[in-house]
Amino acid sequence: MKLTAPDKIVFSLSILFIVSLYWGLWQASDEAYEVEIFISGEKNYRLDLHENKRLAVKGKLGDSIIEIKDGQARFISSPCNTSFCVRNGWQSHGGDFAACLPNAVSLHLVGGGKIYDAINF
Amino acid sequence: MILKIKPDKKDIVIARFAALAIGIHVLESLLPSPVPGIKPGFANIITLLVYMVYGFSAATWVSILRVLVGSIIVGTFLSPTFVLSFSGAFASLLMLYCCDQFNRHYLSEKLSVFSLAILMSMAHMATQFLMVYVFFIPHQALLDILPIMMTAALIFGAFNGIVAYRVHALVHAKVHIKQEIV
Numbered sequence: 001m002k003l004t005a006p007d008k009i010v011f012s013l014s015i016l017f018i019v020s021l022y023w024g025l026w027q028a029s030d031e032a033y034e035v036e037i038f039i040s041g042e043k044n045y046r047l048d049l050h051e052n053k054r055l056a057v058k059g060k061l062g063d064s065i066i067e068i069k070d071g072q073a074r075f076i077s078s079p080c081n082t083s084f085c086v087r088n089g090w091q092s093h094g095g096d097f098a099a100c101l102p103n104a105v106s107l108h109l110v111g112g113g114k115i116y117d118a119i120n121f
Numbered sequence: 122m123i124l125k126i127k128p129d130k131k132d133i134v135i136a137r138f139a140a141l142a143i144g145i146h147v148l149e150s151l152l153p154s155p156v157p158g159i160k161p162g163f164a165n166i167i168t169l170l171v172y173m174v175y176g177f178s179a180a181t182w183v184s185i186l187r188v189l190v191g192s193i194i195v196g197t198f199l200s201p202t203f204v205l206s207f208s209g210a211f212a213s214l215l216m217l218y219c220c221d222q223f224n225r226h227y228l229s230e231k232l233s234v235f236s237l238a239i240l241m242s243m244a245h246m247a248t249q250f251l252m253v254y255v256f257f258i259p260h261q262a263l264l265d266i267l268p269i270m271m272t273a274a275l276i277f278g279a280f281n282g283i284v285a286y287r288v289h290a291l292v293h294a295k296v297h298i299k300q301e302i303v
Contacts (some may be wrong), residue, residue, distance in 0.1 A: 010236040
């Protein structure tokens, strides 16, 4: 079948377009740029991950201490029995989260591509 | 008062091709598809053939008739599926119109039916995706399936374009041979 010059242009542009779709939409990029801190389900803070700081977040049981450093966030300490939140360690990717359920404090990282579309827990 | 409508020759031609396209459409609806919304769309071969032989308005008639009557027969008339199907057909006909204008007025070397088929099928798929995103599933995660759908549109569009080209060449060859014998 005879392909004219415009045909070849259209075909190559289509291929390029589709490849760019995969490249643009399917990348799970790691970088998160902000952290949202929820207290009892309500969004209280939205902080930049690149401003290093430590803050005490007051929850149901007391203060949870959250550290933000170099694009990552973690719980340092929490007034709960088991401290699963602290043991989760540093969160760095978009969509990552750590939660202290007894204290009703959670931090969620925003930005980059979401690895998970939705999480129920 | 009795109104008599006499179908002229053009009506008959369009009706026959529309019937062929509808038949293909209904038969194809029996085939299972891995992802909802990805189908080969073989009936578009008829649309392309009609465009090549009879021009844009005939192709529009055949396409619209196929979508309407096909949906009635399959049972999805006025359902969300029909909305998607119709909007996709509208978009692909719009693309056909643009390519037709380009071919007639702006291009020295013309776009072949291969490119037409690819562009029409990608326009169809993109419009359907947009309709789903706006009206049915306005969720960010839907974008994850867009590359797959557009790839399928490209592949099936290319296939349909090649088939349309071959059928057209075959028909022309037979007509040519017949004229020679006579």
